[in-house]
Amino acid sequence: MHNVVFVLGPPGSGKGTICAKIQENLNYVHLSAGDLLRAERQREGSEFGALIESHIRNGSIVPVEITCSLLENAMKASGDAKGFLVDGFPRNEDNLQGWNKQMNGKAFIQFVLFLSCPVPICIERCLNRGQGRTDDNEESLKKRVETYNQQTFPIIEHFKKSELAREVKSERPVDEVYADVVNVFNEANKQK
Ligand SMILES: Nc1ncnc2c1ncn2[C@@H]1O[C@H](COP(=O)(O)OP(=O)(O)OP(=O)(O)O)[C@@H](O)[C@H]1O
Ligand SMILES: O=c1ccn([C@@H]2O[C@H](COP(=O)(O)O)[C@@H](O)[C@H]2O)c(=O)[nH]1
Ligand SMILES: [Mg+2]
Secondary structure, rough: EEEEEEEOOOOOOOHHHHHHHHHHHHOOOEEEEHHHHHHHHHOOOOHHHHHHHHHHHOOOOOOOHHHHHHHHHHHHOOOOOEEEEOOOOOOHHHHHHHHHHHOOOEEEEEEEEEOOOOOHHHHHHHHOOOOOOOOHHHHHHHHHHHHHHHHHHHHHHHHOOOOOEEEEEOOOOOHHHHHHHHHHHHHHHOOO
């Protein structure tokens, strides 16, 4: 059974940045659903490349069967670890249902890390990210934020109700955010 921490928050809230630091220091493996989709989009012979690119540009959500299989394959391919940081997934109700169906008995959700950050700050960060992403532009960002508000935030609310969510405010300097996140992980691993 894989231990899983879902990491959610608006685009640009710092999910990738914080997961990289957790992976470096706490023996969790970072799996960004967005990065896996971007890699699949680039893979020669992929039947999903064009579909994935269209969803990414439009800030809409790729069918869960594709994303969940990429995540499961990446978990299988990974070596031993304390757990997996599943960054940017599940993004809507359909994602969550698809995950529950496919990963039933294979993964244990330890908790859900919610990086909360005001949207204008998030947008500014994405526009200055400088990674050449096809969705880091005003038009795509407007749609990504809309999708986040309409589809992803309700999933975070769902996890809050089931007391799985741990919120950390991420509009602060990275080191401050990270220190609070480490406390969340230490607390969770103490309870096991
Ligand atoms: N706490 C912070 N303070 C200032 N800048 C930050 C902070 N955290 C991340 N950043 C910067 O903001 C940008 C977006 O961060 P990151 O890629 O980690 O966000 P993300 O939540 O993974 O975004 P996305 O959902 O679009 O993948 C990066 O350029 C990163 O260096
Ligand atoms: O579970 C997922 C994760 C991502 N997507 C699509 O990819 C982009 C970029 O995701 P980032 O987390 O910002 O890297 C996102 O806007 C979606 O279009 C997805 O469909 N499902
Ligand atoms: Mg990211």
